[in-house]
Amino acid sequence: MFQLFRADEEGVPSDDRGLAYGDGLFETLRVSGDHAPLLNPHLDRLVRDAGRLGIPVPRGDLEKTCLQIMAREAGQYDGRPWVLKLILTRGGSGRGYQPEPGASPHLLVRHGPAPDAPPEGGVDIDFSPVPLTVNPVLAGIKSLNRLEQVMAAKAMPEGIFEVLMSNAEGQVVEGTRTNLFLATDDGWQTPPASTLAVCGVMRRHVLACLHNAGEPVVEAPVTLDQLGPDRCRGLYLTNSVLGVVPVRTLAGQALPVTRRLATIAFSSQVME
Amino acid sequence: MFQLFRADEEGVPSDDRGLAYGDGLFETLRVSGDHAPLLNPHLDRLVRDAGRLGIPVPRGDLEKTCLQIMAREAGQYDGRPWVLKLILTRGGSGRGYQPEPGASPHLLVRHGPAPDAPPEGGVDIDFSPVPLTVNPVLAGIKSLNRLEQVMAAKAMPEGIFEVLMSNAEGQVVEGTRTNLFLATDDGWQTPPASTLAVCGVMRRHVLACLHNAGEPVVEAPVTLDQLGPDRCRGLYLTNSVLGVVPVRTLAGQALPVTRRLATIAFSSQVME
Known part of the structure; x- marks a missing residue:
């Protein structure tokens, strides 16, 4: 007890x-x-x-x-x-x-x-200068060791909703309080659980909904060049309080925004 | 305030x-x-x-x-x-x-x-299976994010005084609650501050005492093969509560023990 x-x-x-x-x-x-x-x-x-x-x-x-x-x-x-x-x-x-x-x-x-819902049209985000380190023994655990996220959030510019943190291998792993889903020409992609500092409950829910809906989805490291406007078909942040949040601009570059992932995630039977 | x-x-x-x-x-x-x-x-x-x-x-x-x-x-x-x-x-x-x-x-x-003083003849220590990760933004800071050290200490076998943690590059960096000083054929060596999770006050004190005493000392990464009995002339743990603690055995292998580093550290003018 x-x-x-x-x-x-x-x-x-x-x-x-x-x-x-x-x-x-x-x-x-x-x-x-x-x-x-x-x-x-x-x-x-x-x-x-x-x-x-x-x-x-x-x-x-x-x-x-x-x-x-x-x-x-x-x-x-x-x-x-x-x-x-x-x-x-x-x-x-x-x-x-x-x-x-x-x-x-x-x-x-x-x-x-609960915090206010983010704007429907999407949010503006950026990259964090604070690197993310993930100990394999603690990967994915929402532990009370969150000083890296605090330092990244503290350095977040005014008007920026979230910053993306990258690991020493240069992979873009997650936001300070969100996981990532990327729309690609081949379907959906999210960084693998073993690389995450926090493996979110909403990430797991969205993954299950995508599988359920028969959408192609891979868990694979996201590289910086995948996030440019020529390759990225949409970027989404997930968090169990905020749900699925579309990204409107990343580091000042516009990205396509649709409601598609939110629709898949919240019309599904998996929710309960 | x-x-x-x-x-x-x-x-x-x-x-x-x-x-x-x-x-x-x-x-x-x-x-x-x-x-x-x-x-x-x-x-x-x-x-x-x-x-x-x-x-x-x-x-x-x-x-x-x-x-x-x-x-x-x-x-x-x-x-x-x-x-x-x-x-x-x-x-x-x-x-x-x-x-x-x-x-x-x-x-x-x-x-x-204060805890009991460790035995004069040295302590028995081992290697930790828990890897050490150090975020460059937080390197050396004795922050409240100590879950890696808790997990390493938790897995410590009975009778073992301390375990040494290594980083992803295979360098032996520090103990869960101690920094390291190695006696080599060329003098003294301790891992560089930029690689440390915690940059101890006693480590800094011992470094100052070594410099003061004119002893040759380098801050350089310690590799596993430097800790074998053929190359290691002595291994010491430092901690501001325990002082300088000689290591008697590392992973079951005997190491030479002297009082030399403790003598240098505590007879020096630098103490105050």
Whole structure:
């Protein structure tokens, strides 16, 4: 089990390993009323990745806690979409990286209104000067080690919605808070899970919808020259709070914008 | 200025960005009575690296806080060495990686007894299967993003004091909580600062002492074959709480042990 903390009622113990070392992970769920359409894949990912970190957490208790909080808090959002954030840490401990055996995980729950929807016509994005590093042991895990993303977001120019981060091999991997889907002459392409810092729940959902719809899709590294206006047939950012966001310009260059990927992703049976 | 939290009196606000993203850094100081011999270099590093992260913190206020806490807590350790830990975060904020302008940093202060001194005859260490990744933007910063070190420490076999982590180029870079000094036929060698996850205060102190003593020393990547018993004339771990720790065996192979580096580091004028 875990020790539950509600952000609107209390603080976090000062010996929490999430604070000390980023020793934990988090989920951010979009909620409508008392219902999170992607609750199951979020909980699946949290439990699976917590397992990779060696943080034991029973899925049933997590789910029960989420359902209780959604039922309790839905009223205050009065029909507007809201966001439920779960921070799961390894718990408290004394000094030192080595976890103490038998520590009880901490679950911190926060919530707040959903951000405004991005403009329908697409967003303006750029490249980040901050490189992305991905440790294979932690690849894809939405861990609390997000300082690279903070530094990239901090350097983001005014009016720019997102910046794309590249790895040491020069592959364009992901945004600070989004995964990428590229429309090519051959179909759809998204960087492989093994190269990602965060393997998003919405990315997985969109992939499943594309497969379901019989669309050709590959998971393969995206190179810089694939993103030029001569080769790129469209670029989309995915994120479980914002959904599928089309890119209108990348580094000042216009890209074609359609609603096609959003339509595939949100008309599909896979959603639930 | 910063908002001060004392770990023995209170928790941390649940919106702290150190917890949410590892958006902060820390220092661990060895204290004797009410005096930390390396207080100045610790504060220098904290202020410098906070500046790299864009976290403004006045050195004078930090120093005053440390001196007050050391004076107040010294009595309870009754002459035994103790450890003062400072966690500095960017402060609180709403959801999202992008920092809110004007947020006031949080300073969390913890303390506890110093760990036992390692055996004089040296320690047994091994190699970690967890690779080390270092983002050039964050190189050397003792940030709160320490999940790689946690995973390496977690996998450390019983009886092993430390494990050495290597980067993707196969260079042996550092331990989970220590930097490395290697004795070679030509003098001393330590991996360059630009390759380090954490550029330790004790490493800097030892380097200064070696220079002061006129010893030949180079900052150059350490390769695996340099650590074999035929080429290695001694391997030392440094850490500001433990000092200079000689390695007795590395992955089961005996290495020569002397007190030479510790003698150079602690008889020098550079100490203060």
